[in-house]
Amino acid sequence: MVVIGQRIIAALERRVPEVLRGDLDTRRRSMMALGVAYTIAGFCVPLAGLIFVLVGHDDRLIGSINTLLTAGLALATGPLLRRAGLVWATSWLAALLFAGAVYALYMGGGVLSAFVQLFAVIAVLTTMIAGRNAGIVWAGLGVAAVLTIYLTGDTQELIGDLLRIRNPDLLAASTAITIIVVLTIFAVLSEATKRDAIVQIAAATRRLETLVQEEQRARDLASEAVAANAAKSAFLATMSHELRTPLNIILGYSELALEHLEARGDDDTAEDLRRVHDAGKHLLGLISDVLDLSRIEADRLELAHEAFDLDAMIREVRLGFLPLALRNEDELLSEVPPGLVVAGLDHTRVRQVLLNLVSNAIKFTRGGQVRITARRSDDERGVEIEVRDTGIGIPADKLAVIFLPFTQVDPTTTRRYEGSGLGLAISRRLCELMGGSLSVASTPGRGSSFTLRLPCS
Incomplete structure (x- = not known):
């Protein structure tokens, strides 16, 4: 049964228009609407045959044709869903069921007929597919229809004069069974789509949790990097004097030695020492730049005005x-x-x-x-x-x-x-x-x- 249910869900999902698949709830409601439409169409065909057998000669043909027409109109829910959207498709489906229920009540014995239960079915379907407000509207229309039929005719006369049913008990039992089966199938489809939605929500939740954890790790790493950079900057800013002082001493002694060598006329040695002195000045410039940047990052650079x-x-x-x-x-x-x-x-x-x-x-x-x-x-x-x-x-x-x-x-x-x-x-x-x-x-x-x-x- 689980495999069959999964296949039914997959088949319904493939028939949902692409534009309605993005939102999980809309997709679920669209699948329920299609499931109800196909279920109605599927049961109307054998029901038409049953009406043809049980109802008298004068009414069985029109009853069977109307039932088959209902099946065809129910199948129009799919194209309407693609072209007009979920609201119009649900309204079409509810109106079709409502018209069928009114006709069945009129032809099937009025308020004493088992078809009266169809109005409850319509209210339940519209509530689950289109929402609470839609369910209340169609429930109200159903109550109004029942009261109207009750107040405008004699139920017993309708049974005796209009229908001439050979076996009314069998027809009522068949109708009740049909309604029970339809509601059961709908409930199964609803539960299956709900489970599918829950599974997808759970998967999305797990993905979101993973992303949150990764984001937290990234924040932790960023905090560690900021702390390490601050520590580095603070260290270099503190070491400014210790790094520059020895290098300035080296440069000072190299200048004195260079002057002494030039005074003695030792040009070759002076040239070598001059390269050492220039390299020292370059290194001092690099150290000064690094220390300046570190002091800026450590917020230790004081400016004069x-x-x-x-x-x-x-x-x-x-x-x-x-x-x-x-x-x-x-x-x-x-x-x-x-x-x-x-x-x-x-x-x-x-x-x-x-x-x-x-x-x-x-x-x-x-x-x-x-x-x-x-x-x-x-x-x-x-x-x-x-x-x-x-x-x-x-x-x-x-x-x-x-x-x-x-x-x-x-x-x-x-x-x-x-x-x-x-x-x-x-x-x-x-x-x-x-x-x-x-x-x-x-x-x-x-x-x-x-x-x-x-x-x-």
Whole structure:
């Protein structure tokens, strides 16, 4: 029986329109509507034969034809479900049953007929398929129909004069059996569809529980990663002095030794020591960048709020980078209003950002132009500094990642341009800490433009 029930459910589900399968409850109700329609059609055929045998000659033909017509109309529920939806299909099915019940009551002995039970069947079916409100409406219509038939005719006269049934007891018993079987089949279908819905809901619940567990694990891992990153940042921020002090001592002694070797005229040894000194300076720069980023992440970076001459700072930066620009055959220009003084910003950090931007512009430009421009913002409440170059540019798909730590446009080990990938990340974070922003616009092959916007007090 279980296998048969599963096959019936599968067959009904295949006949449910695709648009009604998405919602579990709608699919279940559609399957019940189809099950009732097919059950009515299936029982109407033998019932037509029974009516033809039991009812008198004058009425058996029309009774059999009406019963067969009911079967055909019941089968129209499927096409109506596909075209008009569940509400119209349920209404059609209920109206068909209602019309059949009224006709059966009139032809089968009025309120004393076993067909009166059909109105209860209609109320139950519409309640389970279309909901409580539909069931109440059709129950009310059934009660009204029964009262109307009772008040407009003599039941005994209907039995004697109209039907001329040869064996009314057998017909009543057959009708009762039919109703019992129909309700039983419907109940079985309802229970089967409900079990199927429960099984699917349970499976969906298990999947949801699995997703919730995976999400929780992901949150735990993310929390651990955040904690580990905070611990790393706190450690590096604390180790700032311990890492820089020995390296500064090494650089100091190498400078003294270099001066001594140059004074003695030992150029070969001085050149070797100069490489050591340059490598030490490069390493100190890398350590400073890492420590700055760590202090920013650990929220241990303190900013000064001071007034300074931005024009003088930019002129100083330009003079410092001129030798490197000339080495790359670049033209390094600056446009700053004379005496442009800003207040409420950290002089050291603004200079650090400017050094990073100009250094990158010169590094990625050969035989071109690098221009530093500064001006008051349109609302006169801030300042804008732009570093524009005519270098190699940045692809559009890389603009979003260049500000990530340790990220470069060319991440391969064979890349042409050296660097740690920290300069832009630190620069943007410093701008944000000062209440400003750092943005970029670039065209590959035509250059890039970095714009620093900072508020001034």
